[in-house]
Amino acid sequence: IRIHRDGTYLQFLAPEGHQSIVPREHMVGRNIREVMPEWFAEQTIEIVEQVLTTRRTIVKITRIVSPIHGGAPRDFEGKHVPVGNDEVVIFTREVTAQQRSEDALRESEERFRSLVESGSDPFYAINRDGKLLYVNQRACDTLGYTREELLALTVWDIAVDPDRARFDAAFEGIDMPELQEGVHRRRDGTTFPVEIRATIAVLDGEPCRFS
Numbered sequence: 001i002r003i004h005r006d007g008t009y010l011q012f013l014a015p016e017g018h019q020s021i022v023p024r025e026h027m028v029g030r031n032i033r034e035v036m037p038e039w040f041a042e043q044t045i046e047i048v049e050q051v052l053t054t055r056r057t058i059v060k061i062t063r064i065v066s067p068i069h070g071g072a073p074r075d076f077e078g079k080h081v082p083v084g085n086d087e088v089v090i091f092t093r094e095v096t097a098q099q100r101s102e103d104a105l106r107e108s109e110e111r112f113r114s115l116v117e118s119g120s121d122p123f124y125a126i127n128r129d130g131k132l133l134y135v136n137q138r139a140c141d142t143l144g145y146t147r148e149e150l151l152a153l154t155v156w157d158i159a160v161d162p163d164r165a166r167f168d169a170a171f172e173g174i175d176m177p178e179l180q181e182g183v184h185r186r187r188d189g190t191t192f193p194v195e196i197r198a199t200i201a202v203l204d205g206e207p208c209r210f211s
Helices: 038-054 096-117 137-143 147-151 164-171
Strands: 002-004 009-011 058-066 070-083 087-094 124-127 132-135 180-185 191-196 199-203 206-210
Touching (some): 038 070, 038 087, 137 180, 164 206
Antiparallel strands (some): 002 009, 002 087, 070 087, 124 206, 199 206
16 A cells, blocks of 8 residues: 555555455545544554654554444554655555464463462462463462562572472473472571472463473
């Protein structure tokens, strides 16, 4: 899409069979304010002005319902590139499936964190190196650390005489006992026995031991 800084569509090129938000014949020669929702038109004109002023490319993902076809919202990534003094070319591609997948993953992670935080037992997500990537408030209260302090530690800082071989074996897919016993050390140096149920899962794209 080639657009003037005043919002006039100058050119529209698309592969055969492409279903755009607005058909080409409704766009070329007309102002974006005439054919697109007001919020989208103002957003686009603002981006166009920024691109022309800074001479820098801007990428923006927008969710929009076609004012012509209606239907479900669709997500488009627009790469806005300056050409000349008063024109911008917008390279667009539909990313609806990708955005829905990311939304679903984000919602799943939010539900997971909500479930973990509401639990009565300490919870730890530990990566292969032993670094604590996530802990719930119960874990902080049990060990006497703030969340920030605890996330700066490793499992080796809180476990007394840890079995590193058993820990590593879990990441290699070797079957481990459903219930393990150990000893943890609080911030004040006191220790207490623990029963640990652990599994390997993925958090933020990284394999972790959930326990």
